[in-house]
Amino acid sequence: MLKRLELDDGGGSGAAGPVRFTFDGREMTGRAGDSLAAALLANGVLQFRESAVSRQPRGPFCLMGVCFECLVEIDGVANWQACMVPLAEGMTVRSQRGGPAVVPLPQTERTGS
Amino acid sequence: MSGANKDVAARDVVVVGGGLVGAAVAYGLARQGLSVVMLDEGDVAYRASRGNFGLVWVQSKGDGFQDYARWTRGSADLWPGFAEELKEAVGIAVGYRKPGGVHLCLSEQELEEVELRIRRMHNQAGEALDPGGDPGSRLLDRAELEALLPGVGPEVVGGAYSPHDGHVSPLYLLRALHEGFLKLGGLYRAESRARRIASDGAGFLVETEHGRFRGARVVLGAGLGNKALGKGVGLDVPVSPLKGQILVTERAERFLELPTINVRQTEEGTVMLGDSHEDVGYDTFSKPAVMSEIARRALVAFPALRSVKVVRAWGALRVMTPDGFPIYEESESHPGAFAVNCHSGVTLAAAHALKLAPLIGDGGFSRTLASFSSRRFDAEASRA
């Protein structure tokens, strides 16, 4: 639902190489210079997360770091503002479902189980 | 909402203060069938209630003051029924849970101190033949701690547990008390900071920026404001501010059922981190150095909180008396004027509503709550 400007492809310094990443296991490609949010949108992803209160679908709203609607999990760490994070090669991105899990320590996992 | 500067019809009781203390007493009075007006400040007040950590906490309360230990334990015993009552009255679940609570000890020295306290308080209850005033705490070793609190950090040496401890949402509690009070026919006035209280033969007249309020009795539940207001009606209320800071995280998946003294997960999933003491006067700014120290202690307690994010820090002012225990007092020179002060507005909310408020109604206040009078400070001063 979003497309790259054709004029950019012809013009000057914008010749950016592809950057590969995954979102919820799907392989995707963005460009150097993309924010993670822009790269996801360019790949047709509108919903980035489910809200922490009642699991409503949500996606980017302001793209300037204000609204906290574009939260995602990156490489296992929850609640990143995707619009403020530059896309990087090999990122493993997952949609944020509710709040972050507070993972217990391995030591107490042993005790608990 | 206008500031009509005219007298409002006289009530049985004027309660000054709409925080947890004032609202609990006002609710309790209205529940007795009395006509009550509750006067509150505006939107930005030094409101200790908003900075409350939300513990219903028994295990450390009343060390050296058995009546207070019994009073606290009594309130905790009333809490389950009180939460039910509020839910039925106004449909607000205040999130009260009583899974027991843990004081985590981060050093051997802290553990020793806690162990001594447990023994002291147990003996104190025993000497007074007062099983209902025993906080019932016991020490936990590492293994018990790990079973009770998954994710507790390796540097935590031990802890103290009491089955009487619990927690609640202080904000929902405040809202429920307000709504319950209104439902019982109480009159609530915000933007009505009391300026002066005068008495005449017929009762008390409370002057505010928005009108005057008359009552046969007056209860001061205005926290730090009680100090100045009390003077007009012969109440000596030696309270001073003690700043406490709290950090709150984003909502996280549930990981912690039991409240601890410095880390508690709320109903919503946010994690509250707290317990700092700063004697800085009336300053409610949050200080980064203190925020950092709170974060450090929280991570020692639960290292897995590392990447959870802090959303907000608060500085609120605790209302401290010279010995840290509550002041409950009826004026000798102006009978019918009462002061209610404490820094445990959540823990004691049930007692304030269900036990203290009726005493204001029936006149047994001074007799029943004699040991909480501020005259105890005179005695201390003369001893010293």
Next chain:
Amino acid sequence: MRCDLAVIGAGPAGLAAATRAAEAGLAVELFDEQPAPGGQIYRAIETVPAPRRALLGPDYAAGAALAAAFRASGAGYRPGALVWNVDSQLNVDFSQDGRSRQCRARAVVVATGAIERPTPLPGWTLPGVTTAGALQILLKAQGLVPAEGVVLAGSGPLLLLLAEQLTRAGAAPRAIVETVPRGRLSAAARHLPAALRAPGYLAKGLAMLRALKRAGVPFHRGAEALAIEGADHAEALSFTAGGRRQRIESRLIALHQGVVPNQQMTRLLRCEHRWSDGQRCFLPVVDDWFESSVEKVFVAGDGAGIGGAKSAALRGRLAALGALRRLGAGEDKRLAGEAAALRGALDKDGAVRPLLEALYAPSAQILAPADDTLICRCEEVTAGALRKAVALGCPGPNQAKSFLRCGMGPCQGRLCGLAVSEVIAAERGEPQQTIDYYRIRPPLKPLPLAELAAFDVGDDAGDEAGDDQDAA
């Protein structure tokens, strides 16, 4: 670490302030959350490909000179740095590369710009609904445009500018749904003579409207009762205009109701704020050097009241002069002369504002959202719940926050604050000034607990050598 002047924000105001102060010999540190200078208005200005820059027009391209002057000025620059606390002792706590540090400044310029006014409408939280600014950022920074047409809805110059830019980019909007009520233009016309003093604005505006007309973009005027439909994402915008209910299908819908100062930092500092009826928002109170009520804290750019990019740069320079004056780093007479010239230019550039403010005042619907509309997106609090709390006696936003949790989520009230103040003011029948705003607390953005725990305020030893600049 220390500096003479800490500037927060690298938009036109921040760049101009940092440049001017550094040129005068002050040790300047500019902190900005973005990876490159320009702010939102000149986003990607240093790296934008030439054809895209041409498409965005000369007003955008003008930012390149500001960025270049800043780069050449010798001012310290910390991109990717989130300032999460500033206190009245001028300590600036910031997070960069996952680590928090403190910079002790002798003066501070807050240049954190504007945010879009919250637009609570039915369905505004659905994926696919963005602000107009969001689409413009995608265009500037990534060259991304809607492939299947977007519906632009609301009011304000940015909405029209975006429509025109998208049209030129070959991605004309499916429709513009404008909420400016009929008759507003004639009511605003009394500001027209004054507006003509500001060079260029009106001609540009009219040219924009003509271009949209030429391109055949459907333009619905006087729209009311907007609602976004959809289950898991936006599917259509429905509204009433011309006396009938209409519906336009689209998976992308961009909302706009003007911009307002980003108050988070000035509120955190407890600067005095006053309600502006014209701009329909709170503005920090500043003197004619743009110094706030907190000593040596200056507020430049749109953060001091919406004036646009040109005014922002002028204000930034003026704030820098104010800081030089305060720090005794310039000859008073020369500073006064330079300031007078800047004030003259500001006065002229700002002359267009009363007309824009009157014409594009926010729509009644977003100022008084329906009861079932979410007003706080983070904590999912409806306007109706807020009204009920007010009916029970709740006197203002901070009590509402306690009772309802509105403003307690990660956005910390940025997207509900103004709307909450407006609703409470309307319900209580009191002016917004009396109702006031949320208390804002640190950290200004969520901060990982581990980073906060590792933050050692008093220790400069961990800083790399050279960070410690003694005041000149």
